[in-house]
Amino acid sequence: MSPRAAAAAFEAELGRAIDPASVEITGTAFPAYHLSPSSTGEICDVVAACRQHRVPLHPVGLGGRPSHAPEDRPRVLLTTRRLDQVLLLDETSLLVEAQAGLGGLELERALARRGLSLGDYPPAVLASTIGGILAVRTPGKSSARHGFFEDAVVSVSAVLANGRLVHTRMAPRRSTGPDLSRALCGSEGTLGIITSAVLRIHPKPEARFLCAYLLPSVDVAVSAVLLALREEAMPSGMRIYDSEEAAAHFDGLVLPEGQALLVAATAGPTDLAACDRDLLSSAVHAEGGGETDLGLAEAWWRRLHGNEPTLAPAPALQVMARSSKLRGIYAAVRASAQTLGAAARAHLSRFDLDGGVMFFTFTRDGHVLSGLEAGQVLATCAGAADAAGGWLLGARAAKLDSYLLALKRALDPDELMNPGVLG
Amino acid sequence: MFDPVDPDKLRVALEAICGARRVSLRLLDRSTYARDMWPRLLLARRDGEAPAHLPQAVVWPEHVREVASIVKLARELRVPIIPYGGGSGVCGGAVPLHGGVTIDLKRMRELRSVAGEDLICDVDAGMSGERFERELARRGYTFGNFPSSIYCSTVGGWLATRAAGQLSTKYGKVEDRALGLTAVTGAGEIIETDGPHRALRGPNWNQLLLGSEGTLGVITSARLRVSPAPQLSVYRGFELPDMATGIEALRRVMQRGLRPAVLRLYDELDTFMASLGDKPESNAPTPASAGARAPAPPAEKGALPRWPAAEPPKAEGWMSRLVSLARDDGARKQRLRAAGKAVTRAALAHGSLANRLAGVAANTAHRGCRLVVGLEGSRIRTEVEADLTFAELEAAGAKDRGEAPGLAWLAHRYAVSYRMSGVFRDGAFVDTMEVASSWRRLPDLYAAVRAAISAHAVVMAHLSHAYPDGCSIYFTFAATADGARHAERLYDAIWKDGLAAATRVGGTISHHHGVGILKAPYMAGEHGEAMALFRAAKRALDPDGIMNPGKMGLGAPEAPP
Numbered sequence A: 001m002s003p004r005a006a007a008a009a010f011e012a013e014l015g016r017a018i019d020p021a022s023v024e025i026t027g028t029a030f031p032a033y034h035l036s037p038s039s040t041g042e043i044c045d046v047v048a049a050c051r052q053h054r055v056p057l058h059p060v061g062l063g064g065r066p067s068h069a070p071e072d073r074p075r076v077l078l079t080t081r082r083l084d085q086v087l088l089l090d091e092t093s094l095l096v097e098a099q100a101g102l103g104g105l106e107l108e109r110a111l112a113r114r115g116l117s118l119g120d121y122p123p124a125v126l127a128s129t130i131g132g133i134l135a136v137r138t139p140g141k142s143s144a145r146h147g148f149f150e151d152a153v154v155s156v157s158a159v160l161a162n163g164r165l166v167h168t169r170m171a172p173r174r175s176t177g178p179d180l181s182r183a184l185c186g187s188e189g190t191l192g193i194i195t196s197a198v199l200r201i202h203p204k205p206e207a208r209f210l211c212a213y214l215l216p217s218v219d220v221a222v223s224a225v226l227l228a229l230r231e232e233a234m235p236s237g238m239r240i241y242d243s244e245e246a247a248a249h250f251d252g253l254v255l256p257e258g259q260a261l262l263v264a265a266t267a268g269p270t271d272l273a274a275c276d277r278d279l280l281s282s283a284v285h286a287e288g289g290g291e292t293d294l295g296l297a298e299a300w301w302r303r304l305h306g307n308e309p310t311l312a313p314a315p316a317l318q319v320m321a322r323s324s325k326l327r328g329i330y331a332a333v334r335a336s337a338q339t340l341g342a343a344a345r346a347h348l349s350r351f352d353l354d355g356g357v358m359f360f361t362f363t364r365d366g367h368v369l370s371g372l373e374a375g376q377v378l379a380t381c382a383g384a385a386d387a388a389g390g391w392l393l394g395a396r397a398a399k400l401d402s403y404l405l406a407l408k409r410a411l412d413p414d415e416l417m418n419p420g421v422l423g
Numbered sequence B: 001m002f003d004p005v006d007p008d009k010l011r012v013a014l015e016a017i018c019g020a021r022r023v024s025l026r027l028l029d030r031s032t033y034a035r036d037m038w039p040r041l042l043l044a045r046r047d048g049e050a051p052a053h054l055p056q057a058v059v060w061p062e063h064v065r066e067v068a069s070i071v072k073l074a075r076e077l078r079v080p081i082i083p084y085g086g087g088s089g090v091c092g093g094a095v096p097l098h099g100g101v102t103i104d105l106k107r108m109r110e111l112r113s114v115a116g117e118d119l120i121c122d123v124d125a126g127m128s129g130e131r132f133e134r135e136l137a138r139r140g141y142t143f144g145n146f147p148s149s150i151y152c153s154t155v156g157g158w159l160a161t162r163a164a165g166q167l168s169t170k171y172g173k174v175e176d177r178a179l180g181l182t183a184v185t186g187a188g189e190i191i192e193t194d195g196p197h198r199a200l201r202g203p204n205w206n207q208l209l210l211g212s213e214g215t216l217g218v219i220t221s222a223r224l225r226v227s228p229a230p231q232l233s234v235y236r237g238f239e240l241p242d243m244a245t246g247i248e249a250l251r252r253v254m255q256r257g258l259r260p261a262v263l264r265l266y267d268e269l270d271t272f273m274a275s276l277g278d279k280p281e282s283n284a285p286t287p288a289s290a291g292a293r294a295p296a297p298p299a300e301k302g303a304l305p306r307w308p309a310a311e312p313p314k315a316e317g318w319m320s321r322l323v324s325l326a327r328d329d330g331a332r333k334q335r336l337r338a339a340g341k342a343v344t345r346a347a348l349a350h351g352s353l354a355n356r357l358a359g360v361a362a363n364t365a366h367r368g369c370r371l372v373v374g375l376e377g378s379r380i381r382t383e384v385e386a387d388l389t390f391a392e393l394e395a396a397g398a399k400d401r402g403e404a405p406g407l408a409w410l411a412h413r414y415a416v417s418y419r420m421s422g423v424f425r426d427g428a429f430v431d432t433m434e435v436a437s438s439w440r441r442l443p444d445l446y447a448a449v450r451a452a453i454s455a456h457a458v459v460m461a462h463l464s465h466a467y468p469d470g471c472s473i474y475f476t477f478a479a480t481a482d483g484a485r486h487a488e489r490l491y492d493a494i495w496k497d498g499l500a501a502a503t504r505v506g507g508t509i510s511h512h513h514g515v516g517i518l519k520a521p522y523m524a525g526e527h528g529e530a531m532a533l534f535r536a537a538k539r540a541l542d543p544d545g546i547m548n549p550g551k552m553g554l555g556a557p558e559a560p561p
Helices: A003-017 A040-053 A104-112 A130-135 A218-230 A243-249 A270-286 A294-304 A323-339 A371-387 A398-411 B007-018 B027-032 B039-046 B064-077 B129-138 B155-161 B205-209 B243-255 B268-275 B318-326 B338-347 B351-365 B379-395 B404-411 B416-425 B442-454 B483-504 B520-541
Strands: A023-026 A032-035 A057-060 A075-079 A086-090 A095-099 A153-160 A165-167 A192-200 A207-215 A237-242 A260-268 A317-321 A343-352 A355-364 B057-059 B081-084 B101-104 B111-115 B120-124 B178-185 B190-192 B217-225 B232-240 B262-266 B369-377 B428-438 B458-466 B470-480
Touching: A003 A032, A003 A040, A040 A057, A040 A075, A040 A153, A040 A165, A040 A192, A095 A104, A095 A130, A104 A130, A130 A192, A165 B520, A207 A218, A207 A270, A207 A294, A218 A237, A218 A260, A218 A270, A218 A323, A218 A343, A237 A243, A237 A294, A243 A260, A243 A343, A243 A355, A260 A270, A260 A294, A270 B379, A317 A323, A317 A371, A323 A343, A323 A355, A323 A371, A355 A371, A398 B190, A398 B520, B007 B057, B007 B064, B027 B057, B039 B416, B039 B428, B039 B483, B064 B081, B064 B101, B064 B178, B064 B190, B064 B217, B081 B217, B111 B129, B120 B155, B129 B155, B155 B217, B178 B205, B232 B243, B232 B379, B232 B404, B243 B262, B243 B369, B243 B379, B243 B442, B243 B458, B243 B470, B262 B268, B262 B404, B268 B351, B268 B369, B268 B458, B351 B442, B351 B458, B369 B379, B369 B404, B416 B428, B428 B442, B428 B483, B442 B458, B442 B470, B442 B483, B470 B483, B483 B520
Parallel strands: A032 A075, A057 A075, B057 B101, B081 B101
Antiparallel strands: A023 A032, A086 A095, A095 A192, A153 A165, A153 A192, A207 A260, A237 A260, A237 A343, A317 A355, A343 A355, B111 B120, B120 B217, B178 B190, B178 B217, B232 B369, B262 B369, B262 B458, B428 B470, B458 B470
8 A cells, every 4th residue: 555545544544533623634745643532432543543554653741742753654643631631539538530631730720629639749740741740750759748649549541552441440559460550650651541540639738837957068968858757757848959059049048168958848737747847857956957047948939839930940960869879979970070170069859768859950160051061061970870879860770671672562562652762 | 281391300400400409399398389378278178188289399499590590491391480488378379270380489588688778678588577577676677567477478478469467557568668679580581670660761660560479470589668666656445336437537547647557447246256255344355464475565565476376365366266166165155245155156157147146246235346556656756646646536436445455456466367277177267358449439348248248157347458548348257168169169159259249349359468369260350451451561571471370360371382
């Protein structure tokens, strides 16, 4: 069949699968079919059509087109954006079932109206669709109090490559084989298209306390945070700034060289929130630190929640690390930047019992690096962070690639589901 | 299916990997490894029947490389591999349905390291649960998983079945505590899944291997979360008027963000049976009256007692009481009040009638529902949480019964499982069914499963693993029938009806015991078309289908192409 005839046949099939009003075609020699189905049934039919005609299917999030979709063959670019309903709200069990195309922030707003919340996740983390948040894993989606965002998943519904809609069954915990939901989460559309998810939700906190501390160094601040976590404090957010980062984030703030700023928020039932604040405070004092201007914590909180613009540019390097590695990585990256005549400053955040995430920005003579220069420093510093035991943003368990491929082939023998992603 | 294999050839090949002393083809060893603690197998065993399925060989590797070599050999010879831990499973997961090589991991049994600052440890899969907790306690930590099988189960067995312990409400189930696994896949390759899965892209391999019960690979070691040993533990007993009020009270505690280690709510019958041996004034024996071998709170409060079955005779469980009554044991009978007698005599032979009588008796006794609450952890947070928890419970209608019922539970918490053999010896059988659901479905789940089992057996239940979004219900049932065949038919009917009821009302068929052979027929109802994902993982990790075949509803092993 000629390419033109094949395209015509596929388009005819698409016409049966999905409302033509939901289809937009761009490109001529190798058309790209932009589809925005309005039901899971349509997605099933589209996937089946793709399989029958060997047309690859790339999911598209809020960001637009996927950069990796090769343009030298016909392809489907599918968004779930129109699946944007809350399907179920179980206030007795604190569960919500949301469709994949619903924005995280939209869902959070809907929950807030009923005194509920997805949890201690800053708006930046939720600024994607529910499907996107679950399909693509990044280390920022974690909080000491509510854990990793994915842990909130009770079940998912997804369309597999065979065009079948599957639902993993809902239960608080189970012992009936592997957690099948977790095969789909983080798989970036390569194993199936998530169409909805049941998520654990939380009551909006009764009380919230902010606090700000000054500590002799970043290392000591990390020790204080770890001590508080060990004492079972579960703050809803904590962030450590080194003195350079503090100056960049808080206009005009001058900390003595080497000192660190720790800002935190605790939340929950009033007694628990107060308990967590006191635990953090005693940890700080035990490590030789003390209280500082509360206005700094308030400013941090306002920016975290998008109520005030952040002054500093987005960080260049994100590194996730276990607790014991944080200090070593901080030192290694700083030393590494110095060898190139640059400087690295950082804030550390997203702490829980598994560790924390470090956000580095590179400067030279006080100016944030950009372009080629930044690239060189970034590459060297990323190497240093990796060698010091950190996990870089977007890292993969490469040694398991052959099994991922085998898993994909078992589900998607024609390799049509988001091909080219995840090795 | 699998190829017949020449025993001598198999022996020589296995001995080349592990040496002669760690390979056995002796009938005694093969019979020993033919079963686990699945009660259905004990029925035939009691009647002296030989095991229906035997492994062709048993091996005791000491290193992951040996495990990999054994699996590679099994691939070559096309014989199954059955991983074996403590043999304490209750679903037949370790039964060699298609023969093969049983790999006992208990010689891989070291706690390799404990990283205090990271609160993680590296441990071999074959380490016994008891030794694991003791070693951690010596260093000032706890893993927090205290199943009643802790004296006879292994860390690897826990991970392979997604086990839960008595303190799971605080510490989580083992899948919440596992950060990385080393496993040998069905391809004979060693894989490591360590890494924070919130930072790594791709599917979460930990969550795919956990609970796979040896059908995808053999877990050989793990990196697990540990917690500092508790500085404080607080135990308390409460009484609630009925299950509905109790369920609501538990939900309120969990949704307040509180994390007690223990929240055990016993239904009316369970409360009533447990109270039959009590003095009228107190709901439970006080630990001070415990025998010389019993742990002595508060010194050992929360820690692992030295003897699992250490308890005073009067704190015997309902099971032994049922059996002793069935035997018309005069001395014991005298200790029971009239209501109890009526129930227990009829119980074993006429489950349905007994349940009705028991209900009447329990209601007449006005015992309500007993709730045991325990909190432990760092001093300050535990104190604050205890106050909030107790206040929340009282606000929900619970009456504080003081420390004694809590401590009594704590003192005897490992004893119950060890009474099973007596029940079987005396001609009855007993088993447990642990289902779970969201809070909204929980009252239906309790009613539906209870009604389904009630038709066949005496049944009672408690809630013991609570989450903010739901809870598990642990049903215990006992019955009797003449001869193993009749008993098996009755046993199967109980499970069929009980699990069908759980599925019908939207619960899961297993919270922490696993699937094995027992629940394999119900996996299709449990997962529906999502089983395609499990089957895909099976094909990816075990291309030849040699890993623990015939289990978990993955279908019969296929013939070679």
